[in-house]
Amino acid sequence: MTDPGGGIPDDLPDLPPSDEPTPMAEPFHVIVTDFLTEADVERPILGDIARIHLAGAVSEDDLAGPLPTADALIVYHDVPMLTEASLSRLKHCKGIVRAGVGYNNIDVDEAQRRGIPVCNVPDYGAEEVADHAIMMLLAVIRRLLPSHEAIRKGGWDVPVVYGVPRLRGRTLGLVGCGRIGSATALRAKAFGLDVVFYDPHVAPGFEKALGVRRASTPEALFEQSDYVSVHCYLDEASHHLVNADRLARMRSGGVLINTARGPIVDQEALIEALDSGHLAGAGLDVVEREPLDDDRLRSHPRVVLTPHVAFYSVEGFLEMRRKSAEEVRRLLLGQPPRCPVNEAARRLCPA
Numbered sequence: 001m002t003d004p005g006g007g008i009p010d011d012l013p014d015l016p017p018s019d020e021p022t023p024m025a026e027p028f029h030v031i032v033t034d035f036l037t038e039a040d041v042e043r044p045i046l047g048d049i050a051r052i053h054l055a056g057a058v059s060e061d062d063l064a065g066p067l068p069t070a071d072a073l074i075v076y077h078d079v080p081m082l083t084e085a086s087l088s089r090l091k092h093c094k095g096i097v098r099a100g101v102g103y104n105n106i107d108v109d110e111a112q113r114r115g116i117p118v119c120n121v122p123d124y125g126a127e128e129v130a131d132h133a134i135m136m137l138l139a140v141i142r143r144l145l146p147s148h149e150a151i152r153k154g155g156w157d158v159p160v161v162y163g164v165p166r167l168r169g170r171t172l173g174l175v176g177c178g179r180i181g182s183a184t185a186l187r188a189k190a191f192g193l194d195v196v197f198y199d200p201h202v203a204p205g206f207e208k209a210l211g212v213r214r215a216s217t218p219e220a221l222f223e224q225s226d227y228v229s230v231h232c233y234l235d236e237a238s239h240h241l242v243n244a245d246r247l248a249r250m251r252s253g254g255v256l257i258n259t260a261r262g263p264i265v266d267q268e269a270l271i272e273a274l275d276s277g278h279l280a281g282a283g284l285d286v287v288e289r290e291p292l293d294d295d296r297l298r299s300h301p302r303v304v305l306t307p308h309v310a311f312y313s314v315e316g317f318l319e320m321r322r323k324s325a326e327e328v329r330r331l332l333l334g335q336p337p338r339c340p341v342n343e344a345a346r347r348l349c350p351a
């Protein structure tokens with residue numbers, strides 16, 4: 001897929017300073033596993049030391065041939081999972097860079113066992129995702145799509161909004177309050193929402209600094225919330241964290257927004273809560289299996305869907321590509337990486 005808003009940015013970094021190691025006679029081999037169809041951003045950053053191969057893989061099998069030659073990988077999201085099978089094919093890989101925040105599509109533990117450093121790009125599109133979450137909340141609550149559809153069909157259907165609640169004074173619960181959760185909290189406060197979060201890993205006192213409240217358990221969060229927006233990462237602990245029991249604890253007429261990862265929400269439980277009327281609606285940028293294969297969600301009148309695009313802006317996407325290529329450059333040259341996610345990568349950082 002080609003980035004529709006892509007192109008070469010004006011502010012690409014200068015060529016490497018002359019005290020860097022001399023480029024090798026035999027260039028490194030960087031494989032971009034999926035998604036990209038042009039390396040116009042990556043080549044100016046890596047071209048003096050590496051050849052870039054766009055594998056265009058849509059399944060792990062597609063990577064079987066190219067992987068043994070890789071000195072580094074840039075991984076997007078189209079390959080469903082970079083598992084042990086793929087990692088075992090890497091013979092001299094100096095590092096894997098996930099071009100994005102969530103690295104749940106890479107078996108990081110297996111990479112660790114093999115001593116392969118893994119890094120991500122955690123800082124390129126938090127504001128876009130927060131904007132997207134708020135947009136979805138507003139669209140669901142203010143019934144944007146039914147209104148729009150009615151007009152498209154020739155109507156001017158005022159009753160479509162009857163029953164819409166006032167936003168100010170309601171409570172938004174955030175599951176996870178890291179970069180994106182915090183950015184969503186700040187936006188929600190500007191709308192007059194009371195914000196509460198559940199996040200077992202953020203430091204005490206964080207809530208005061210942000211001007212929000214903290215719930216001590218997921219149950220407490222759901223019980224206090226009219227609306228819930230999901231912003232944690234996907235791991236074993238957060239898989240199906242949003243389940244039937246917790247949805248039932250939400251105030252009636254609630255709305256669930258998920259811009260994080262589909263499997264954090266039990267999709268069956270969500271559909272039941274929508275169909276029973278307990279939930280007034282949902283906004284989903286991510287679903288359990290992508291692309292969406294469930295017609296009940298696709299055609300649901302109170303669900304707003306987008307195809308995993310919350311991160312996207314022209315500027316954010318270019319920033320992510322540039323930061324990914326710069327990280328690969330550091331790994332290839334044996335320099336400390338900027339954003340290590342496993343111990344093998346952290347070991348390259350000075351103490």
Ligand SMILES: NC(=O)C1=CN([C@@H]2O[C@H](COP(=O)(O)OP(=O)(O)OC[C@H]3O[C@@H](n4cnc5c(N)ncnc54)[C@H](O)[C@@H]3O)[C@@H](O)[C@H]2O)C=CC1
Nearest residue numbers: 101102176177178179180199201232233238259260310311
């Ligand atoms: N839809 C999209 O386009 C995008 C989605 N994402 C997703 O959003 C997630 C969050 O991104 P950031 O805020 O940048 O990450 P972050 O690492 O800054 O924040 C994640 C927060 O979730 C918390 N957390 C982890 N497990 C939890 C649990 N079981 N319960 C409650 N909180 C928990 C962590 O303590 C952390 O504070 C990413 O991991 C990624 O999956 C990220 C970028 C774009």
Ligand SMILES: O=C(O)C(=O)COP(=O)(O)O
Nearest residue numbers: 076077100101102308311
């Ligand atoms: O950066 C992230 O984590 C994202 O979700 C961005 O989208 P992707 O995962 O690349 O489909």
